[in-house]
Amino acid sequence: MTHACRQPRPLPLRRQRGAAVVTALLMVTLAVVVVSGMLWRQQVQIRAIENQRLQAQATWIERAAVDWARLILRDDQRRTNVDELGEPWAVPIAETRLSDFLGASLRTDVAGETSFLSGRILDAQARLNLANLVTWSAISGDSGQVGRVATIDQTAQAAYGRLLQTVGLNPSLAETTARFMLQAAQGADSSGRPAPRPLDSVQGLLALPGYTPEMVAVLEPFVIVLPERTLVNANTADAEVLAAVIDKLPLERARELVRQRDRAYFNNIGNLQTQLAAVAPQASSANLGNLFDVRSHYFLVYGLVRHERASRLQVSLIFRGEPLGAANTTRVVWIQDADRLPDLR
Numbered sequence: 001m002t003h004a005c006r007q008p009r010p011l012p013l014r015r016q017r018g019a020a021v022v023t024a025l026l027m028v029t030l031a032v033v034v035v036s037g038m039l040w041r042q043q044v045q046i047r048a049i050e051n052q053r054l055q056a057q058a059t060w061i062e063r064a065a066v067d068w069a070r071l072i073l074r075d076d077q078r079r080t081n082v083d084e085l086g087e088p089w090a091v092p093i094a095e096t097r098l099s100d101f102l103g104a105s106l107r108t109d110v111a112g113e114t115s116f117l118s119g120r121i122l123d124a125q126a127r128l129n130l131a132n133l134v135t136w137s138a139i140s141g142d143s144g145q146v147g148r149v150a151t152i153d154q155t156a157q158a159a160y161g162r163l164l165q166t167v168g169l170n171p172s173l174a175e176t177t178a179r180f181m182l183q184a185a186q187g188a189d190s191s192g193r194p195a196p197r198p199l200d201s202v203q204g205l206l207a208l209p210g211y212t213p214e215m216v217a218v219l220e221p222f223v224i225v226l227p228e229r230t231l232v233n234a235n236t237a238d239a240e241v242l243a244a245v246i247d248k249l250p251l252e253r254a255r256e257l258v259r260q261r262d263r264a265y266f267n268n269i270g271n272l273q274t275q276l277a278a279v280a281p282q283a284s285s286a287n288l289g290n291l292f293d294v295r296s297h298y299f300l301v302y303g304l305v306r307h308e309r310a311s312r313l314q315v316s317l318i319f320r321g322e323p324l325g326a327a328n329t330t331r332v333v334w335i336q337d338a339d340r341l342p343d344l345r
Contacts, residue, residue, distance in 0.1 A: 054310035069301040070330040084235035084265035092120035116306040124298035126236035127224040132156040150185040163244035231293040253280040
């Protein structure tokens with residue numbers, strides 16, 4: 001006798017409803033996760049766009065600050081032929097709301113956005129210019145001048161050696177640096193080997209053997225690399241630089257010379273010679289006119305802009321040429337990001 005095949009008993013209605021509820025909850029949870037992820041990605045994109053906008057605005061404020069500094073330098077050039085630390089360009093700007101510069105009629109805090117500006121202008125020719133380590137001389141032939149040859153400037157090398165010794169570093173690095181600068185200026189040698197890349201900043205000294213980041217940090221307030229050979233401004237140079245450039249001038253006597261200068265700045269190199277003879281008669285006063293000046297053409301403009309969440313700190317090298325009537329006599333040589341503002345005191 002055969003038994004009929006038993007049909008599976010259907011699930012109770014209550015269990016079917018429970019499974020449907022669980023499935024519905026899982027679908028809702030999945031939908032919530034998907035939507036939350038989409039909203040989070042959208043918020044991230046919106047935040048990124050806002051950050052880009054704030055950075056762009058901070059950059060434009062920074063550019064405006066550089067143009068303002070150029071205006072100050074041009075105005076100073078019209079008023080005097082001497083650059084010294086008592087002039088308006090040398091006054092540092094503590095952090096100030098940008099609207100305080102623009103006036104009450106021009107607001108910069110729309111929609112809660114606030115902008116702050118701080119910075120200062122420094123005389124780049126107050127420092128020892130490493131470009132002075134190399135000098136160029138003309139080569140003459142039967143038909144006149146046929147080219148130029150680069151050589152190490154022994155006077156500049158000796159000055160750099162004295163500076164290194166003054167700040168507690170190895171003075172023999174002066175010769176190493178001068179040879180590097182000479183190789184970079186000459187280009188490829190006779191064997192065809194490419195020349196090293198010329199220095200464009202003090203940080204480039206790290207490419208030379210013997211220099212460390214700590215040493216470069218010590219040198220940075222006293223050394224710079226400019227596009228051409230320059231004179232040192234006797235009105236703005238620190239005592240360490242004066243002691244380096246002027247042979248047989250001890251550092252303590254150089255500091256006394258700076259104190260005398262701060263009371264009455266030098267109008268010309270003759271004033272420097274007079275004060276030097278009084279403060280340090282043993283110091284060498286020969287060729288001061290070939291080493292010093294009382295005016296400058298290169299300036300460093302530091303600017304820190306805080307615009308909402310965005311922050312921008314840059315330093316610009318400004319060249320100020322000879323006045324040409326009403327023409328623009330300043331130009332930006334380069335702009336670089338900076339690690340910190342110089343002391344605003």
